[in-house]
Amino acid sequence: MMKKPLILVTGGAGYIGSHTVVALQQAGFEAVIVDNLSNSTVEVLSGIARITGIRPHFAQVDCCDRPALAGVFDAWPGIVAAIHFAASKSVGESVHQPLKYYHNNLQSLINMLDEMLHRGIAHFVFSSSCTVYGQPDRLPVTEDAPVKPAISPYGNTKQICEEIIRDTAAAGFALQSILLRYFNPIGAHPSAEIGELPVGVPQNLVPFITQTAAGIRKELSVFGNDYATPDGSCIRDYINVVDLARAHVSAVNYLLEGKNTAPVEAFNIGTGRGLSVLELIALFRQATGAALPFKIVGRRAGDIEQVWADPRKANSALGWQATETIEDTLRSAWKWEKRIRGIND
Ligand code: NAD
Numbered sequence: 416m417m418k419k420p421l422i423l424v425t426g427g428a429g430y431i432g433s434h435t436v437v438a439l440q441q442a443g444f445e446a447v448i449v450d451n452l453s454n455s456t457v458e459v460l461s462g463i464a465r466i467t468g469i470r471p472h473f474a475q476v477d478c479c480d481r482p483a484l485a486g487v488f489d490a491w492p493g494i495v496a497a498i499h500f501a502a503s504k505s506v507g508e509s510v511h512q513p514l515k516y517y518h519n520n521l522q523s524l525i526n527m528l529d530e531m532l533h534r535g536i537a538h539f540v541f542s543s544s545c546t547v548y549g550q551p552d553r554l555p556v557t558e559d560a561p562v563k564p565a566i567s568p569y570g571n572t573k574q575i576c577e578e579i580i581r582d583t584a585a586a587g588f589a590l591q592s593i594l595l596r597y598f599n600p601i602g603a604h605p606s607a608e609i610g611e612l613p614v615g616v617p618q619n620l621v622p623f624i625t626q627t628a629a630g631i632r633k634e635l636s637v638f639g640n641d642y643a644t645p646d647g648s649c650i651r652d653y654i655n656v657v658d659l660a661r662a663h664v665s666a667v668n669y670l671l672e673g674k675n676t677a678p679v680e681a682f683n684i685g686t687g688r689g690l691s692v693l694e695l696i697a698l699f700r701q702a703t704g705a706a707l708p709f710k711i712v713g714r715r716a717g718d719i720e721q722v723w724a725d726p727r728k729a730n731s732a733l734g735w736q737a738t739e740t741i742e743d744t745l746r747s748a749w750k751w752e753k754r755i756r757g758i759n760d
């Protein structure tokens with residue numbers, strides 16, 4: 416039997432990482448997860464195994480711990496590429512604890528690049544974000560749009576990480592990297608075996624919606640209805656997490672097949688469709704039949720008015736496109752919320 420190519424997935428126990436491990440395994444790859452479980456639990460591995468029949472390799476290691484990270488590469492010498500999800504990701508927390516964000520997000524990346532280059536492993540996929548565009552001048556936003564000054568320390572770490580990767584490749588190191596700029600990932604695996612586990616009060620819209628529908632929160636606050644959009648609420652490009660996970664498989668294949676045209680390439684990973692907060696609320700009610708009380712409140716500081724992706728570069732170069740409907744995606748988020756809360760239909 417042919418040996419499966421081995422992919423290192425940092426942060427692979429997390430929300431997007433776990434769905435990506437499923438997609439990798441289903442595409443014939445073998446995955447080694449490195450995660451310090453700072454924002455996830457080891458039970459995720461069983462969820463992955465229940466979906467794919469394969470329990471991924473796992474090392475509970477902090478990517479900021481260089482010797483421990485080196486130990487992972489030593490233990491699995493066959494790694495051909497890495498996908499680097501491991502990072503702290505709460506925008507609000509980053510404003511209050513900037514050093515935690517600069518330390519974790521930058522040091523983990525630097526350690527990964529150092530280890531990989533040291534060992535001659537070139538293929539690297541990095542989790543970036545549409546946050547690098549700020550409020551774009553033109554919509555839908557394309558990858559050549561300028562990077563705008565970051566609004567939060569978290570957003571700044573994504574910009575600096577992109578620069579670290581570009582500078583490393585420009586210095587002539589044998590690095591072949593893809594920056595995937597995710598728009599707004601939502602939903603869960605349709606099996607509800609894995610999904611998002613927000614800690615405390617969710618900051619993101621869809622977890623807040625599902626927790627409100629589940630009765631954990633009294634009502635959803637819609638942050639502003641006086642924006643210059645058709646219904647006054649903000650517009651985003653909500654991307655199904657399973658679609659997003661598949662984009663990583665496409666990116667790994669693209670690099671392994673040597674199809675990249677430059678050492679570092681950025682791709683927007685979104686649907687190309689913008690939806691307002693009020694539209695999303697209506698779609699959630701329609702798709703699930705669940706009650707969702709909400710009220711309009713003032714704007715949230717730092718929010719971008721509207722952004723959605725032009726995903727055509729990823730569509731044509733990576734051969735990837737989003738296929739899940741927004742209704743199915745919202746149903747998957749609701750199914751996951753009900754499962755983890757023990758709510759029966
Ligand atoms: P997540 O918190 O669910 O997953 C991140 C995982 O990394 C967690 O399991 C956590 O325990 C682990 N981790 C954190 N620091 C680590 C370290 N130093 N060493 C080892 N493991 C570590 O977050 P997610 O939503 O799956 O996001 C994954 C990546 O995608 C992050 O880089 C995030 O910034 C980026 N991203 C997320 C979104 C989003 O809205 N969810 C949007 C754009 C980009």
Ligand code: WQD
Nearest residue numbers: 506544546618619620621623636637638649651692715718
């Ligand atoms: C979406 C819309 C809110 C909660 C954040 C990060 C970004 C990226 C994705 C990582 C906005 C509105 C929200 C609520 C609301 N992450 N909203 N009531 O702000 O687009 O992006 O996650 O890289 O960097 O900033 O996502 O889900 O927080 O908000 O009305 O209770 O929902 O104002 O318009 P956002 P979000």
